[in-house]
Amino acid sequence: MTDRACEAASxxxxxxxxxxxxxxxxxxGGPANRLVANRLGRPGARADYALLASxxxxxxxSQAELGRRLQVDRSDMVALVNYLEEEGLAVRRRNERDRxxxxxxxxxxxxxxxxxxxGHVDDAQDELLAPLDPTQRDTxxxxxxxxxxxxxxxxxxxxxxx
Amino acid sequence: MTDRACEAASxxxxxxxxxxxxxxxxxxGGPANRLVANRLGRPGARADYALLASxxxxxxxSQAELGRRLQVDRSDMVALVNYLEEEGLAVRRRNERDRxxxxxxxxxxxxxxxxxxxGHVDDAQDELLAPLDPTQRDTxxxxxxxxxxxxxxxxxxxxxxx
DNA sequence: CATATGTCAGAGATACTGAGATAT
DNA sequence: CATATCTCAGTAGCTCTGACATAT
Numbered sequence: 121m122t123d124r125a126c127e128a129a130s131x132x133x134x135x136x137x138x139x140x141x142x143x144x145x146x147x148x149g150g151p152a153n154r155l156v157a158n159r160l161g162r163p164g165a166r167a168d169y170a171l172l173a174s175x176x177x178x179x180x181x182s183q184a185e186l187g188r189r190l191q192v193d194r195s196d197m198v199a200l201v202n203y204l205e206e207e208g209l210a211v212r213r214r215n216e217r218d219r220x221x222x223x224x225x226x227x228x229x230x231x232x233x234x235x236x237x238x239g240h241v242d243d244a245q246d247e248l249l250a251p252l253d254p255t256q257r258d259t260x261x262x263x264x265x266x267x268x269x270x271x272x273x274x275x276x277x278x279x280x281x282x
Numbered sequence: 283m284t285d286r287a288c289e290a291a292s293x294x295x296x297x298x299x300x301x302x303x304x305x306x307x308x309x310x311g312g313p314a315n316r317l318v319a320n321r322l323g324r325p326g327a328r329a330d331y332a333l334l335a336s337x338x339x340x341x342x343x344s345q346a347e348l349g350r351r352l353q354v355d356r357s358d359m360v361a362l363v364n365y366l367e368e369e370g371l372a373v374r375r376r377n378e379r380d381r382x383x384x385x386x387x388x389x390x391x392x393x394x395x396x397x398x399x400x401g402h403v404d405d406a407q408d409e410l411l412a413p414l415d416p417t418q419r420d421t422x423x424x425x426x427x428x429x430x431x432x433x434x435x436x437x438x439x440x441x442x443x444x
Numbered sequence: 445c446a447t448a449t450g451t452c453a454g455a456g457a458t459a460c461t462g463a464g465a466t467a468t
Numbered sequence: 469c470a471t472a473t474c475t476c477a478g479t480a481g482c483t484c485t486g487a488c489a490t491a492t
Contacts, residue, residue: 131350131434136335136400141407141419142314143332144426147353149311150459151433152304153481163481170305173298184449188293191309193484198451220449220491238298245303251432252425257303260425263418264306270413271313272293312483315457325457346473355460360475382467382473 155247159240167192167200168209169241172234175210175226182221191272209233317409321402329354329362330371331403334396337372337388344383353434371395 137143157163170190175181181189183197192200201224204210209230215221226234249257299305319325332352337343343351345359354362363386366372371392377383388396411419 134335134339142318145310145314147430148307152307156304173296177296251428263422266413
């Protein structure tokens, strides 16, 4: 009996961690990542979805702009744009008004891929938030948005866009 | 004017991502990790805090039990326990009732280290949750706890503890 | 000249996989 | 024999740093 009580608790996290926001958020990163990646079929597809959403919503970007929007390092953006280009989901041209920059644009195939990915991403959200009702989900999203906004690095806007 | 409007929005995330729980959680993992690591001074100290908290709260553990409690792989637990042992914060003995297992116990130096780390960890939470008032913080923690509990892997309790 | 951009090479921390030896 | 534990080696994805050439 006491043995069974001990066993039942033997995989519960310590209270110090269960009450710790940073621990909860970091722990939840695993399932969040895994559920989305499983639905999308490929580990890196989460980043592709982010790029395509940004391109579709705001139009052409330089790679540095994409990086600032999505909080991805410039150096890591290269491979991501390479992939979209190879798959025909985006095109990379020269920006003739500022020839340091590339101008990345979404293609029609990219829009179709975005719409397809979106359904799977939404399914993953339902799995991730399964125990919460719609009101709780809204509350959670609103709170997380405040935190993400607060921890966004200071805004540096150099030249004109694209 | 239109240029400035474009520039002001050039680092805002797309709405598709701003409303996406998985994206918000994964994005927040960075600051959560960084703030705690900075306060504790060493990248790996977050894991040490978790181990010490578990040992202090529940008494001696085998390494596999620690792994199940904290959701850390057995193979990664070896180095973590090595470090605690080298620092004199825990001792690793043989469990004579089940000689496959080690029995990890916290030392008095470990308890002092835990108390010290706890202050810094709490400071990091204040930074992480800065934009939220106490009620919002409680709400957030309660919601995250539900999600973490829900995504905890299925409970497998083999033998008796320690 | 100072800065921004794209690119590449490498490091670092985290997480997972596979295998082997030992013990139940 | 089947399983559990500890350990090590290797892999993979993610993030960050440093450097360089090019352009503003």
